[in-house]
Amino acid sequence: MTRLIECRPTLDETTSLAVRAGDAVSLSGDLVTIRDATAKRLLDLASAGLSLPIDLTGRLLYAVGPSPAKPGQVVGSAGPTTIERFVKYLPFLLGAGVKGVVAKGELHGDDARAFQEAGAIYLAAIGGLGALLGRSVEAATVVAFGELGPEALMQFTVRDFPAVVILDRHGGNFHETARAAWRRV
């Protein structure tokens, strides 16, 4: 059964606590996009004591750098990118109030614990599902760093965006348990 998650614009605590590692979910609502260059810019601003261009409290981030929109499209292809490249920025982003990240790939050890300690969840979208996920984006607005092109900080409004809960609030790590369950070596 697919669980629906509404995020308008923040992720509510009840939903966040209810979902479990391995749950297939369908996201609708607002996501803040993040990329390597975006995360670095945000961290640089914070380190300089400047305010961020968007309040990240309670927000769900989506690690994505979309391809250019064709005429008539909201965005081009827009699948997730790998979370591992962002681990350096995770303590800062979670400290800024982020309550969830949608990306692809695995998180372990301290990186996974950082989510639990911050009361945040990690969801994996399907890598290489760019054409379909791009179509689930109903609106896209550049919030800051427009000069970064696909790495600009954007707000996406999505509908029926499929993902799977990987890190839940209760210590579950689905990539670890699923692999162990199917491993035959």
Place this chain on the structure above:
Amino acid sequence: MRSLDVSLLTETVARLLVEANYRIPPDILEALRAACDEERSELGRQTLAHLVRNYEVAAAEQLPVCQDSGVTVVLLEVGQDVHWTGGSLEYAIFAGIRQGTSSGYLRQSVVGDPLLRRTPAGAPPGVIHYEIVEGEAVRLTVASKGFGAENMSALKMFVPADGTPAVAQFVVDTVDRAGANACPPVIVGVGVGGTFEKAALLAKKAVLRPIDQRHPARDTAALEADLLDRINRLGIGPQGLGGTVTALAVNVEVYPTHIAGLPVAVNIGCHSNRRISVEL
């Protein structure tokens, strides 16, 4: 002697780059469809079904299958009796990459300076490998290599005493470490032999070989089958969500090497292993 104008390369590279990004190779799509039946995990089957649907929609609506159109890799096999006219061959290929990226609405994913992370004007937009062959034929392969999988690739210099068991373990371990990050189900390209750089190039050629073609040498084909079986027992499954289909294929290429050496490179390709080849 056959004379060809380099503008033919610009046009062809641009066209193939767009086509490769809108339509994944038929052998991969077929393997993904078959995997929808073979995969034993339900979440894995659902994930594979999503992927097949993505590829059908991308082809029908002319959309990039993935936002990461990657680094464009061009393999150019040129007959030694071909003479190129009309300017720089390299610039013509680069112009084709730029043209295809723009006309196909592909993401500009290449940064000109890897350390400064800036792109000076005129920086190469892709990677070209040339090979001179006999005769007048020209064979062009255009591939888009996404970096989720490229980043999980590895190379190691073994010694002869390590032998096939160590080589096989290294391949399996590389896929195991890659886990969900490489966008499984993956295609594994393995290059064994040559020198440091030759092994890497062999691995690249291996990952770009159609996955329904086994290596012609029986022992190498047997190694491919053994590696595929071992990788699919790792439990990673589609997108690392657990299951029995972690790789669609393992392609191995071998080449003579030093009596003191055993170089091995593993190049991982995601399920969107975009490539297309033509004869000019």
